[in-house]
Amino acid sequence: MQILENQSLESCNTLHFPCRAEFFAPVRDVPELQELLAWARQRRMPVTVLGGGSNVVLGEELPGLVILNQIQGCEQIRGSGAQPVLRVGAGENWHQLVLHTLAQGWAGLENLSLIPGAVGAAPIQNIGAYGVELAQCFQYLDTCAIADGSVRRFELADCAFGYRDSVFKNDCRDEYIITSVTLQLSTSQVVNTSYAELARELQEAGIESPTPREVSDTVIRIRSAKLPDPAEIGNAGSFFKNPVVGAACYARIRAQEPNVVGHLQADGRYKLAAGWLIDQCGWKGHREGAVGVHDRQALVLVHHGGGTARELLHLAERIQARVAERYGVSLEVEPRIYA
Numbered sequence: 001m002q003i004l005e006n007q008s009l010e011s012c013n014t015l016h017f018p019c020r021a022e023f024f025a026p027v028r029d030v031p032e033l034q035e036l037l038a039w040a041r042q043r044r045m046p047v048t049v050l051g052g053g054s055n056v057v058l059g060e061e062l063p064g065l066v067i068l069n070q071i072q073g074c075e076q077i078r079g080s081g082a083q084p085v086l087r088v089g090a091g092e093n094w095h096q097l098v099l100h101t102l103a104q105g106w107a108g109l110e111n112l113s114l115i116p117g118a119v120g121a122a123p124i125q126n127i128g129a130y131g132v133e134l135a136q137c138f139q140y141l142d143t144c145a146i147a148d149g150s151v152r153r154f155e156l157a158d159c160a161f162g163y164r165d166s167v168f169k170n171d172c173r174d175e176y177i178i179t180s181v182t183l184q185l186s187t188s189q190v191v192n193t194s195y196a197e198l199a200r201e202l203q204e205a206g207i208e209s210p211t212p213r214e215v216s217d218t219v220i221r222i223r224s225a226k227l228p229d230p231a232e233i234g235n236a237g238s239f240f241k242n243p244v245v246g247a248a249c250y251a252r253i254r255a256q257e258p259n260v261v262g263h264l265q266a267d268g269r270y271k272l273a274a275g276w277l278i279d280q281c282g283w284k285g286h287r288e289g290a291v292g293v294h295d296r297q298a299l300v301l302v303h304h305g306g307g308t309a310r311e312l313l314h315l316a317e318r319i320q321a322r323v324a325e326r327y328g329v330s331l332e333v334e335p336r337i338y339a
């Protein structure tokens with residue numbers, strides 16, 4: 001195992017904030033991970049794991065040991081027929097996995113194309129996009145406990161997946177490192193085009209019965225046109241979760257703003273588009289020194305370079321305060337803050 005001291009994490013987070021890890025180690029397999037955990041345990045150090053760093057906000061320093069998950073591997077373990085089951089190392093790149101499954105003729109992940117980051121982080125917030133969530137093709141995941149290095153398997157029911165949520169953000173927060181994720185895919189060509197923007201784009205392209213590959217290509221096209229590429233401008237995707245509010249709150253806002261975007265949920269509540277609320281408050285394209293709000297998608301906060309997490313979080317707080325004041329709705333930050 002290779003442990004580096006005082007390592008820069010600037011290239012390990014897509015907001016590109018300068019941050020130094022007290023200790024830093026890449027990890028390539030489970031025994032090496034267990035060794036690293038024992039090393040940190042002996043020194044009573046906190047442990048933080050990173051994948052692609054696309055859903056974190058890093059302050060100037062991360063104390064303790066930062067582990068970069070690079071556990072590779074992608075193996076079809078069951079289901080040679082209609083339902084292939086794939087066990088994937090947590091350090092594999094998510095989008096490359098999506099492309100790999102499509103190349104094999106397997107459906108299930110196409111709507112989740114072009115989401116940055118590693119496979120091991122996907123269950124943390126139950127990644128979702130264009131009408132599909134990870135939970136829909138998830139079977140189980142394997143972990144190492146940070147406390148003692150023991151291995152534990154989490155089945156679907158153990159993960160308590162919700163809207164951009166899981167047990168790993170709640171009861172089991174900071175307790176486990178995910179080492180592999182097992183997914184159940186399909187050889188059928190059935191696709192989900194329920195998301196309005198996706199359906200519209202397919203229709204405009206004259207594609208009536210899209211294949212999974214065509215859905216993926218379309219999602220990639222929509223995303224590339226709308227979302228800032230972290231290689232070009234620092235960002236962590238959506239900075240706030242879409243708030244889900246009661247029917248009375250939705251009716252009140254609708255009376256105030258007849259064009260408000262609200263999606264009825266199974267429980268009778270409404271999911272509001274946080275980006276729309278932020279836009280209505282006049283923040284879209286706003287810039288304050290090194291940080292700002294993206295000019296095509298107000299839900300994405302950006303770092304133009306030379307700034308700090310503190311500046312971005314200050315801007316985020318002001319946005320939250322303004323949206324709360326105008327609509328009585330509180331916005332929850334989506335990325336994990338280490339600052």
Ligand code: FAD
Binds near residue numbers: 124127164
């Ligand atoms: P990191 O940022 O490295 O980590 C995020 C959190 O997960 C941290 O708390 C970390 O400690 C923890 N973690 C990481 N790996 C492990 C592990 N192996 N075991 C235990 N804990 C771990 N998200 C969506 O849901 N849908 C989208 O459509 C979407 N689009 C995005 C678009 C852009 C341009 C960007 C920048 C982000 C987007 N995201 C989206 C957010 C992000 O890409 C996902 O949440 C992704 O899964 C994060 O992966 P990561 O490897 O970068 O995680």
Ligand code: NAP
Binds near residue numbers: 129131274
């Ligand atoms: P959008 O199409 O402008 O829509 C705004 C919001 O409305 C979305 O966030 C979506 O919620 C919701 N929505 C739209 N149609 C819906 C429907 N038929 N039923 C229920 N909810 C609906 O969103 P966008 O910003 O361009 O993003 C497109 C997709 O990519 C979304 O699914 C979004 O979640 C995902 N995305 C996520 C991130 C991230 O960092 N988390 C970043 C970029 C894009 P949902 O978010 O629940 O889908």
